[in-house]
Amino acid sequence: MKQFIYTLEHIYTDEDHTAIKLLGFFDDLTKLEKIKDQALKFPGFRDYPDGFLRIKNEMNKVHWKTGFTSIIGEVGRDYIPEKDEIDRGSSVVQNLTAIFSVSHIYTIDRYLDDERIIGVFSSLEEAQQNVDELKQQPGFKEHPEDFMVGEIELNKLLWTSGF
Template sequence: MKQFIYTLEHIYTDEEHTAIKLLGFFDDLTKLEKIKDQALEFPGFRDYPDGFLSIKNELDKVHWKTGFSSVIGEVGRDYIPEKDEIDTEAYVVQNLLSIFSVSHTYTIDRYLDDERIIGVFSSLKTAEKNIDELRQQPGFKEYPEDFIICEIELNKLLWTSGF
């Protein structure tokens, strides 16, 4: 049976750019709403109160399975080629304290990084296994050491100030 978690992001566009901020991962919508209320107290978030977005992300699913052949750039990190279609029988993850977020980032030049979100995983072992498989794919095999694994505690605000 598939499991998912909720992801809370904040997206805003001003006259210069669009920015996306990851606020956290959650196993309960009530906890997500509480964190959203906390973020609304900070400058930036309260200036763009309609910018919050909650997303269901399938756990242990790999995005970018076939590697890549072109540069996306910084903003490209926010474009997963395949959005999660959560099965109606899937259920929210239970009994996890944290998840492992995996991305791949390499520097194109001193002003630009190319980043891809790979997925969120239930264990370090699962994350590492998927990275080992991805290292054989075009694009990833040219930058095999540029995978980033972050253990992130569930139900916790990742931002402690405004912007």
């Protein structure tokens, strides 16, 4: 059975750019809503209250399995080759206190990074195994040191101030 995790992001566009802020990963919608209410107290988030986005992300799924050949820019999550289709038989992840988020970010020039969101994993071993495999794929093998693996506590606000 597939498992998923809820992700809370905030996206806004002003006259200069579009920005995405990752607010956290959650195993419960009630906890997610409490964190959203907390973030709404901060400047920026309260100025763009319609910018919150709740996403279901399949656990232990790798996006970008075949590597890449072109630059996508700073918001790689908009260009994930396939969206997570969470079927009715799936369930929210249970019995975890943290997940391991994997991304690949390399600097193109001083004003632009190329970012790809690889996936969320239930263990460090699972995350690292997938990173090791991806390092053999086009694009990734040219930038093997640019993977970021981070342990992120569930049900916690990651953004602690306004913008």
